[in-house]
Amino acid sequence: ETGVTQTPRHLVMGMTNKKSLKCEQHLGHNAMYWYKQSAKKPLELMFVYSLEERVENNSVPSRFSPECPNSSHLFLHLHTLQPEDSALYLCASSLRWSYQETQYFGPGTRLLVL
Amino acid sequence: ILNVEQSPQSLHVQEGDSTNFTCSFPSSNFYALHWYRWETAKSPEALFVMTLNGDEKKKGRISATLNTKEGYSYLYIKGSQPEDSATYLCASNTGNQFYFGTGTSLTVIP
Numbered sequence: 001e002t003g004v005t006q007t008p009r010h011l012v013m014g015m016t017n018k019k020s021l022k023c024e025q026h027l028g029h030n031a032m033y034w035y036k037q038s039a040k041k042p043l044e045l046m047f048v049y050s051l052e053e054r055v056e057n058n059s060v061p062s063r064f065s066p067e068c069p070n071s072s073h074l075f076l077h078l079h080t081l082q083p084e085d086s087a088l089y090l091c092a093s094s095l096r097w098s099y100q101e102t103q104y105f106g107p108g109t110r111l112l113v114l
Numbered sequence: 115i116l117n118v119e120q121s122p123q124s125l126h127v128q129e130g131d132s133t134n135f136t137c138s139f140p141s142s143n144f145y146a147l148h149w150y151r152w153e154t155a156k157s158p159e160a161l162f163v164m165t166l167n168g169d170e171k172k173k174g175r176i177s178a179t180l181n182t183k184e185g186y187s188y189l190y191i192k193g194s195q196p197e198d199s200a201t202y203l204c205a206s207n208t209g210n211q212f213y214f215g216t217g218t219s220l221t222v223i224p
Contacts, residue, residue, distance in 0.1 A: 004157065042215055056210060099145035099146045099210075101163075102163055103148070103160065104157075104160065107157045
C-alpha cells in the first residue's frame with residue numbers, strides 16, 4: 001500500500017452523467033496530482049495542486065474539473081464526457097511540488113464512458 | 115510535449131537471468147529522471163529519482179544509471195525473479211512537467 005487511495009476503482013458513465021473521482025492521501029504530503037493513461041499511451045499529467053492551490057493545468061478540457069478542499073483530498077469532477085475520455089485516472093501525491101520529489105500513486109480509477 | 119522513449123517495449127527472461135532496459139529523453143531542460151515499477155492491478159511504485167549526470171542508484175538487485183548529456187538512463191535487474199515481472203516506467207521532469215515513457219513490460223519465466 002502506498003498510502004494513497006482512490007474511489008471508485010471502476011466507473012461506467014454515460015455522456016450526460018456527472019460523476020466525481022476521489023483521491024485521499026494519508027502521508028502528510030502537500031502536493032497532489034491527477035494523471036490520465038489512455039490505452040497504449042504514456043501517463044499524461046493533467047493537474048497539479050500544491051498546498052491546495054492549482055499550480056499546473058495542462059490544457060485539459062473544461063469537462064474535467066479538479067477540486068482540492070484540503071491537502072489530503074483531491075477530486076476530479078466529470079461532466080459531459082466523451083467516449084475518448086475512457087482511460088485509467090491515477091492520483092499521486094508528494095511531500096512537496098518539486099522535480100526531485102518521489103510521487104506516490106494510488107491504484108487508479110478505470111473509467112468507461114458510453 | 116517531450117518525447118520519452120523506452121526500449122524494448124516488452125521482454126521475457128528466464129528466472130536467474132540479468133536484464134536491462136533503456137529510457138531515452140531530450141537532454142535539454144533536464145531536471146530529474148524517475149523510475150517506477152508497476153505491477154498489474156497495483157499502484158506504480160517509485161524506484162529511483164536521479165538528477166546528476168553519472169548518478170548511479172541501487173535498491174537490492176535493481177540499479178540504474180543516468181547520462182544527462184546524451185539523454186539516457188539504464189535500469190538493470192540482476193538475477194531476475196518472477197516477482198520482478200511488471201512494467202517499468204521512466205519519467206523525465208523538466209522543472210514543472212513530468213513526461214512518461216510507455217514502459218517496458220518484463221515477464222520473468224520460472
